[in-house]
Amino acid sequence: MLDLFKMYCKTCLFPNTKPDIHFNNQGICDSCLSAKRKHGKKKSINWEKREKDFQKILERSKKNSGSYYDCIVPVSGGKDSTWQVYVMKKKHKMNPLAITFDQFDQTSHGKKNLDILRQIGVDHVHFTMNPLLIKKLVKTGFEIIGDPYWVNHVGILTVPIHFACKFKIPLVVYGENPIFEYGGPEADRDNYIMNKKWRQQHGGMRGMREEDVVSHDIKIEDIKILTFPTDKEVLKNKVQAIFYGHFFKWEPEKHTKFIQTFGWKPLKKAQEGSWSITENIDMEFIDIRERIKFLKYGYGRATDQLNIAIRSNLISRNKALKIAKKIDGKVNKKNITSFCKYLNISKSEYDVIVDSFVNHDLFIKDNENGWRLKKTRI
Numbered sequence: 001m002l003d004l005f006k007m008y009c010k011t012c013l014f015p016n017t018k019p020d021i022h023f024n025n026q027g028i029c030d031s032c033l034s035a036k037r038k039h040g041k042k043k044s045i046n047w048e049k050r051e052k053d054f055q056k057i058l059e060r061s062k063k064n065s066g067s068y069y070d071c072i073v074p075v076s077g078g079k080d081s082t083w084q085v086y087v088m089k090k091k092h093k094m095n096p097l098a099i100t101f102d103q104f105d106q107t108s109h110g111k112k113n114l115d116i117l118r119q120i121g122v123d124h125v126h127f128t129m130n131p132l133l134i135k136k137l138v139k140t141g142f143e144i145i146g147d148p149y150w151v152n153h154v155g156i157l158t159v160p161i162h163f164a165c166k167f168k169i170p171l172v173v174y175g176e177n178p179i180f181e182y183g184g185p186e187a188d189r190d191n192y193i194m195n196k197k198w199r200q201q202h203g204g205m206r207g208m209r210e211e212d213v214v215s216h217d218i219k220i221e222d223i224k225i226l227t228f229p230t231d232k233e234v235l236k237n238k239v240q241a242i243f244y245g246h247f248f249k250w251e252p253e254k255h256t257k258f259i260q261t262f263g264w265k266p267l268k269k270a271q272e273g274s275w276s277i278t279e280n281i282d283m284e285f286i287d288i289r290e291r292i293k294f295l296k297y298g299y300g301r302a303t304d305q306l307n308i309a310i311r312s313n314l315i316s317r318n319k320a321l322k323i324a325k326k327i328d329g330k331v332n333k334k335n336i337t338s339f340c341k342y343l344n345i346s347k348s349e350y351d352v353i354v355d356s357f358v359n360h361d362l363f364i365k366d367n368e369n370g371w372r373l374k375k376t377r378i
Contacts, residue, residue: 008378012307012317013324015377017297017362020184031183035311038249047249054247057171057240058092064238066168069097069123073173074160076100077114077282079264080175083255084244086120086262088173096173099163101155102128103282104138105342109267110282116262127159133222139343140213146292146357148285148339154226157199165229165237176245178202182304192246196228252278253312272332275323276305285339287331294329295358295371302328325377 007016009029014021022030037044062070073088073096075081088096098117103110117124134151141150160172172194179188179202188202214220220227229239244250256266256278267277273287273294279301280286286301294300306320340350358371366372 012310013299013303013321013377014183014307015298017359018183018299019297020179022183022186029183030186030189031181031307032311034180034183034189039311047247050247054244057242058094061094061171061240064170066170068095069167069169070094071096071171071173072160072164072169073098074101074156075114075117075124076103076156077110077116078280079256079259079266079278080252082113082116082120082262082264083259084173084175085117085122086259089120089122096122097163097167097169098122098124099160100124100126101152101159102126103152104131104134105284106282107284109265113264113282116259116264119262125163127155129155129225130222133218135343136218137213137223139345140218142343143353144212146296146354147289149283149289151226154199157194158226158228161229161234161239161241162225164239164241165233168237170238170240172239172241174241174243176250177243181245181250190246192243194241194243195234196231199228251312252308253314270327272335273301273327273330274305275302275309275327279305285335287335288339291329291331292354292357295354295363297359298362298373298377299324300328321377 007023008014009023009032010027011032012029014029014031016023018029024030024033058071071088071094073081073085075085075098077100085096085098088094100114129151137151138148142148147153157174163169164172174194177189177192179185180190184202188198191198211220213223256264260266267281270277271280271287273290274280290301303324306315306324309315310317310320336347336350340347362373363371364374
C-alpha cells in the first residue's frame with residue numbers, strides 16, 4: 001500500500017501520488033524547487049540570456065513567415081493566454097493570430113472574457129469541431145482516462161500547429177512549461193519546445209493514442225485535425241512551437257492584475273472543489289474532472305491552486321492545508337446532472353465510471369459521502 005501521508009512535499013501540498021513528481025533529499029518536490037530557481041536570489045537561471053534567445057526566435061519567425069501573421073497564440077480567454085496575446089502584440093511588436101479551440105462547455109463568463117481580444121486588436125479564429133463528434137470524444141475521455149476534457153487538451157495543442165503549417169506561420173507561442181512549473185521529468189523541465197513527442201508524453205494525450213479513440217465508434221479520418229502533423233510537415237513549413245514561460249518568469253498574479261485593466265473579470269465565488277476565482281472560469285464541468293483526479297491521486301484542483309499561492313508567498317502551508325481538506329474533490333451536484341444530460345447517460349452510469357478510477361490504496365467507501373481518504377492529509 002502507498003504510504004501517501006509520509007510523502008507530502010515539505011513546502012507545498014503535493015503528495016507522492018502525483019504523476020511524475022520527484023522529491024529531493026529534503027523532501028521538497030520539483031515544482032517547489034523550480035519556483036526557487038525562478039524567484040531565488042541565486043541566479044540559477046540566466047533570464048537575460050533567455051530573453052536574447054527569445055528575441056532571436058522572433059527575428060527568425062518574421063524572416064521565415066510566408067503569411068500576413070508572424071506567430072500564433074493559442075488563447076482560451078483565461079487571464080494568462082489573454083495577457084500573452086497582449087505582450088506578443090504590444091511588447092514584442094509581433095502580428096499574432098489568436099486561435100481558440102472551442103470548449104464544449106464554455107461558460108457565459110468565459111465568453112465575455114474572450115471578447116477582450118477585440119480591445120487588444122488582433123485577428124481571432126474561433127475553431128469549433130463537429131459538436132456531435134466532440135460529444136463522442138468527451139465521453140471517450142471520460143470513460144477511458146477519467147478526463148472529459150481530453151479533447152480540449154489535445155485540440156489546443158494540435159489545431160494551432162495545423163494552422164501554422166497550412167498558412168506558413170513559423171511560430172506558435174504557448175504559455176508556461178507545465179513540467180517546470182508543476183513538476184515532471186527532470187529532462188523536460190528546461191525544455192522550451194512543444195512538439196509531437198512532448199504532446200504525446202505530457203500534453204493531454206494522457207498516454208492515449210489516436211488509435212485508442214478510433215476503437216470507440218470514431219474513425220481516424222474524423223479526428224485528423226487532432227492528429228499532430230508529421231515531423232516532416234512541421235520541418236518543411238519551418239514551424240516551431242515554444243513555451244513563453246521558459247524565456248520570461250511566469251507570474252499569473254501579475255497577469256491577472258494587468259488584464260483586469262481591460263475588463264477581464266474573475267468569478268465572484270470559486271467553483272466547487274476550487275479555491276481560486278481566476279482559474280478555469282470558462283469550464284463548466286471542471287469540478288467533475290477534478291473530482292476524478294482527487295479519487296485517483298488524493299488531491300484535486302484546490303491543492304494545485306493553493307500550491308501556486310504557497311510558492312508565491314501568498315499563503316502559509318498550514319493555512320492552505322486546512323482549506324484543501326475542506327474543499328478538495330468537492331463537486332457541484334447540479335453540474336453532475338447537467339453533465340449526464342449532455343452525455344445522455346444516467347446518474348448510475350456516471351457513478352460506475354467515476355468509481356472505476358478510485359485508488360483503493362488511498363480511499364475507503366463511505367456510505368454518507370461516497371469515498372473518503374483512509375488517513376488525514378498532513
